Amino acid sequence: MTTTKFLLDESRMPRHWYNIAADLPVALPPPLHPGTMQPVGPDDLAPLFPMELILQEVSTEREVPIPEPVREVFKLWRPAPLFRAHRLEKALGTPAKIYYKYEGVSPAGSHKPNTAIPQAWYNAQAGIRKLTTETGAGQWGSSLAFAGALFDLDVKIFQVRVSYDQKPYRRALMETYGATCVASPSNETNSGRAILAERPDHPGSLGIAISEAVEVAATHDDTKYALGSVLNHVLLHQTIVGQEAMLQMEMAGDDPDVIVGCTGGGSNFAGIVFPFLGQQLRGGGKTKKRRIVAVEPAACPSLTRGKYAYDFGDTSHLTPLVKMHTLGSTFTPPGFHAGGLRYHGMAPLVSHLKQLDLIEATAYTQNECFAAGVLFGRTEGIVPAPEANHAVKGAIVEALRCKAEGRSEVILFNLCGHGHFDMAAYSNFHAGKLVDQQYDEKELAMALAGLPSVPA
Amino acid sequence: MTTTKFLLDESRMPRHWYNIAADLPVALPPPLHPGTMQPVGPDDLAPLFPMELILQEVSTEREVPIPEPVREVFKLWRPAPLFRAHRLEKALGTPAKIYYKYEGVSPAGSHKPNTAIPQAWYNAQAGIRKLTTETGAGQWGSSLAFAGALFDLDVKIFQVRVSYDQKPYRRALMETYGATCVASPSNETNSGRAILAERPDHPGSLGIAISEAVEVAATHDDTKYALGSVLNHVLLHQTIVGQEAMLQMEMAGDDPDVIVGCTGGGSNFAGIVFPFLGQQLRGGGKTKKRRIVAVEPAACPSLTRGKYAYDFGDTSHLTPLVKMHTLGSTFTPPGFHAGGLRYHGMAPLVSHLKQLDLIEATAYTQNECFAAGVLFGRTEGIVPAPEANHAVKGAIVEALRCKAEGRSEVILFNLCGHGHFDMAAYSNFHAGKLVDQQYDEKELAMALAGLPSVPA
Numbered sequence: 001m002t003t004t005k006f007l008l009d010e011s012r013m014p015r016h017w018y019n020i021a022a023d024l025p026v027a028l029p030p031p032l033h034p035g036t037m038q039p040v041g042p043d044d045l046a047p048l049f050p051m052e053l054i055l056q057e058v059s060t061e062r063e064v065p066i067p068e069p070v071r072e073v074f075k076l077w078r079p080a081p082l083f084r085a086h087r088l089e090k091a092l093g094t095p096a097k098i099y100y101k102y103e104g105v106s107p108a109g110s111h112k113p114n115t116a117i118p119q120a121w122y123n124a125q126a127g128i129r130k131l132t133t134e135t136g137a138g139q140w141g142s143s144l145a146f147a148g149a150l151f152d153l154d155v156k157i158f159q160v161r162v163s164y165d166q167k168p169y170r171r172a173l174m175e176t177y178g179a180t181c182v183a184s185p186s187n188e189t190n191s192g193r194a195i196l197a198e199r200p201d202h203p204g205s206l207g208i209a210i211s212e213a214v215e216v217a218a219t220h221d222d223t224k225y226a227l228g229s230v231l232n233h234v235l236l237h238q239t240i241v242g243q244e245a246m247l248q249m250e251m252a253g254d255d256p257d258v259i260v261g262c263t264g265g266g267s268n269f270a271g272i273v274f275p276f277l278g279q280q281l282r283g284g285g286k287t288k289k290r291r292i293v294a295v296e297p298a299a300c301p302s303l304t305r306g307k308y309a310y311d312f313g314d315t316s317h318l319t320p321l322v323k324m325h326t327l328g329s330t331f332t333p334p335g336f337h338a339g340g341l342r343y344h345g346m347a348p349l350v351s352h353l354k355q356l357d358l359i360e361a362t363a364y365t366q367n368e369c370f371a372a373g374v375l376f377g378r379t380e381g382i383v384p385a386p387e388a389n390h391a392v393k394g395a396i397v398e399a400l401r402c403k404a405e406g407r408s409e410v411i412l413f414n415l416c417g418h419g420h421f422d423m424a425a426y427s428n429f430h431a432g433k434l435v436d437q438q439y440d441e442k443e444l445a446m447a448l449a450g451l452p453s454v455p456a
Numbered sequence: 457m458t459t460t461k462f463l464l465d466e467s468r469m470p471r472h473w474y475n476i477a478a479d480l481p482v483a484l485p486p487p488l489h490p491g492t493m494q495p496v497g498p499d500d501l502a503p504l505f506p507m508e509l510i511l512q513e514v515s516t517e518r519e520v521p522i523p524e525p526v527r528e529v530f531k532l533w534r535p536a537p538l539f540r541a542h543r544l545e546k547a548l549g550t551p552a553k554i555y556y557k558y559e560g561v562s563p564a565g566s567h568k569p570n571t572a573i574p575q576a577w578y579n580a581q582a583g584i585r586k587l588t589t590e591t592g593a594g595q596w597g598s599s600l601a602f603a604g605a606l607f608d609l610d611v612k613i614f615q616v617r618v619s620y621d622q623k624p625y626r627r628a629l630m631e632t633y634g635a636t637c638v639a640s641p642s643n644e645t646n647s648g649r650a651i652l653a654e655r656p657d658h659p660g661s662l663g664i665a666i667s668e669a670v671e672v673a674a675t676h677d678d679t680k681y682a683l684g685s686v687l688n689h690v691l692l693h694q695t696i697v698g699q700e701a702m703l704q705m706e707m708a709g710d711d712p713d714v715i716v717g718c719t720g721g722g723s724n725f726a727g728i729v730f731p732f733l734g735q736q737l738r739g740g741g742k743t744k745k746r747r748i749v750a751v752e753p754a755a756c757p758s759l760t761r762g763k764y765a766y767d768f769g770d771t772s773h774l775t776p777l778v779k780m781h782t783l784g785s786t787f788t789p790p791g792f793h794a795g796g797l798r799y800h801g802m803a804p805l806v807s808h809l810k811q812l813d814l815i816e817a818t819a820y821t822q823n824e825c826f827a828a829g830v831l832f833g834r835t836e837g838i839v840p841a842p843e844a845n846h847a848v849k850g851a852i853v854e855a856l857r858c859k860a861e862g863r864s865e866v867i868l869f870n871l872c873g874h875g876h877f878d879m880a881a882y883s884n885f886h887a888g889k890l891v892d893q894q895y896d897e898k899e900l901a902m903a904l905a906g907l908p909s910v911p912a
Contacts, residue, residue, distance in 0.1 A: 003531035005466070075459035076539075076837050083532075087606070105561065107837035109876060149834040150543070169879035175886045176833050176879075377632050378605040381532050381563035420565060420876040423625035423632075430631045 006248040008079035018239040020274045022062035023281040031320040048225040050126035056233035077106045082248035087379040096402035110417030112143035115237035120147035130154045130223040134209030137339030138170025140228030145179035158184035158212045161204035184209040191316040207315035229265025238271025256412035262390035263294040266347030268416035292359040295394035300333035302346045303361035310454040324351040328447025334437035337425035338386040365436040369393045370429040385417035462704040464535035474695040476730045478518035479737040487776040504681040506582035512689035538704035543835040552858035556871045566873030568599035571693035576603035586610045586679040590665030593795030594626025596684030601635035614640035614668045617660035640665040647772040663771035685721025694727025712868035718846035719750040722803030728870035748815040751850035756789035758802045759817035766910040780807040784903025790893035793881035794842040821892040826885040841873035
């Protein structure tokens with residue numbers, strides 16, 4: 001059986017990120033200040049982010065240059081390979097062609113360093129010496145820790161307590177890179193203390209950890225905050241994935257009919273999708289119409305079951321309000337293994353595109369997704385991260401549809417990370433102990449009923 | 457800071473393995489039959505291995521072709537990158553140039569698939585449907601499981617019980633690839649039952665697990681055995697590492713003065729070293745003389761403290777005797793984290809080269825090695841496997857010597873795997889809980905006194 005791998009020469013690694021804001025048919029609704037409910041300006045964000053990142057957040061320029069020092073670090077693992085999944089196609093007996101972009105080649109094992117490196121660099125350029133952030137299972141935290149090590153920044157990471165206690169291995173990775181991990185909720189912030197006062201054994205959540213990290217940055221002049229997904233500039237940084245994939249699909253002589261990505265906050269999905277979608281938006285009727293499919297966990301289905309509304313990004317309501325598909329900021333997803341997809345909201349850009357019917361969304365349970373990941377590992381050799389298993393599942397569903405319809409479509413998906421840190425979850429899956437926990441419908445209804453009211 | 461990565465085009469991936477037996481100044485002492493103490497012939501090995509691998513084991517041809525189907529699978533991750541460690545050099549303040557070949561890019565995260573894939577392929581070609589092997593922490597077992605999945609072989613892995621119980625994550629990886637893991641000593645073999653009868657809670661050892669895997673293969677016609685290191689054909693398969701590195705060093709315009717590798721059974725060391733050493737052996741005085749340094753754990757120091765003598769490869773004495781540096785087949789190394797280096801013996805070829813003074817050997821404790829690995833992770837971004845930390849430590853020692861001597865030597869080392877499965881060990885290191893266990897001198901003396909007597 002042939003292996004077909006498409007590698008770009010380093011000289012062809014993109015020099016610009018692609019900003020989909022330049023090509024949107026309808027402008028993105030602005031973020032609102034949590035006090036005034038008025039659109040936030042760059043100055044409102046200045047306590048949290050360096051100005052270069054704020055300008056990227058609001059930019060409508062189509063191309064944003066990637067700084068040379070950032071590209072130099074990217075060369076440690078980029079350009080990332082794109083593969084044709086011949087062995088998976090054969091196992092499925094599908095006439096479809098399946099391609100995957102593999103982002104697990106980074107030192108942190110996922111796509112997250114694509115934004116961690118530029119965020120650390122822009123902060124270092126602005127004279128910042130300390131960063132705070134939050135992390136769940138630790139993919140984002142370990143990526144920012146890696147970036148901090150390379151640009152000599154102190155990184156403090158509020159890690160959701162249940163992960164801090166139960167998954168010490170990614171914490172060890174963060175510490176190996178020199179970062180400090182704190183279990184959240186913690187006693188280091190007002191947000192954390194308030195929650196611990198109510199419930200000393202609180203297991204934590206991403207929303208709470210965001211509140212803590214934001215509070216520390218907002219109250220310390222020498223400290224800024226970094227977020228691993230959701231925001232426009234984070235999605236912008238991930239577009240290098242799709243830009244490379246476009247060049248690699250050209251090498252392959254194929255053009256995707258369907259593009260699949262998993263969605264938690266939306267960044268790896270945006271990374272692979274936006275450059276292709278932008279081409280279509282600019283081309284009008286002249287460009288091939290591609291289906292774009294977001295795959296989310298059935299236990300945290302913001303795009304498929306959430307409400308498109310203004311909501312807070314965190315639990316303590318310190319962040320601006322953004323318009324997004326949300327399950328409500330008080331919603332706590334059940335404890336499934338794809339920690340990177342356990343977030344109540346969704347990137348405003350991804351939500352906006354869903355609202356404009358430019359993308360589709362679907363949801364699968366974790367057992368279906370792990371079964372897909374195991375098949376992928378046994379055929380293609382790479383064992384995917386639990387998050388990436390959702391994209392694998394989505395691609396397999398499309399390939400089997402092609403088989404049923406006798407169509408030879410071209411399917412492209414983003415394999416956003418390897419599963420080497422997540423073998424405990426595979427262990428449970430093999431032992432038949434992986435439960436498809438469902439969220440509580442009443443809790444969801446309450447969380448949605450509690451969405452903030454925003455003047456029209 | 458610049459990143460310098462040397463990538464070979466797929467078209468330049470080697471088509472032959474390099475066999476150092478063709479260039480040895482003195483022939484390798486033959487393996488002996490455990491019953492007759494006479495040199496073993498190919499037929500003696502036929503119950504364990506397919507004939508193609510046996511012929512490779514005894515071949516003196518300089519070039520052995522790599523089968524095309526094996527090269528196709530290698531393309532999933534090969535050619536593997538070679539990096540200049542600019543950031544590490546800067547942190548050390550050394551005038552030396554440090555290069556590293558990175559083998560952690562394989563789906564199993566280490567160099568082991570370089571031999572697992574051809575071993576599985578040759579067995580499949582010979583009509584074999586079942587393989588047995590042993591594994592400690594699981595790097596080798598997961599690699600053979602991966603290879604078995606691609607060539608549709610049932611793989612049964614005897615995993616040292618202490619690892620089976622304490623490190624379930626690599627076991628999960630083996631099971632994800634469809635292999636079966638059995639804790640060793642087990643009740644499935646005479647070797648295992650004999651040991652359990654004496655001590656029901658025996659923690660196991662690689663020597664015992666080898667006995668069990670060999671016994672199953674020897675007593676089942678449809679089953680063969682596969683070994684992940686030590687044997688000539690295994691080292692042969694790893695030479696693709698050094699052959700690629702030679703081409704990449706040419707691209708870099710540098711020629712190594714010192715080559716460093718870690719040694720357990722000897723396969724990753726041989727892989728990077730043999731092609732360079734062969735060039736030197738063939739060139740006589742005309743070729744640059746390079747220093748070649750094997751780095752082993754101070755707690756299992758076969759090359760630096762063992763005896764060069766005929767010994768068994770396993771505990772139950774089912775294997776042929778080979779002449780090697782050995783601590784005695786009854787020696788049990790203390791439980792340090794570099795599981796891949798916990799073996800009483802050493803590859804006969806590596807031992808022979810040491811005996812001929814063609815290579816040097818040195819030993820470091822695990823805390824020194826982890827400290828080196830942490831520095832490497834913080835500067836170069838890749839967190840090494842505990843085994844690879846020994847090579848990192850060796851390279852750093854050479855670089856600091858260059859600094860002290862004011863010499864700008866070229867150092868090359870093999871970074872044979874990433875540490876993503878080994879973060880528990882890093883966790884202990886960060887917590888100051890990593891103990892430098894020393895072996896028992898009395899036990900070593902007894903094990904050495906008990907070496908088999910072999911007629912001269």
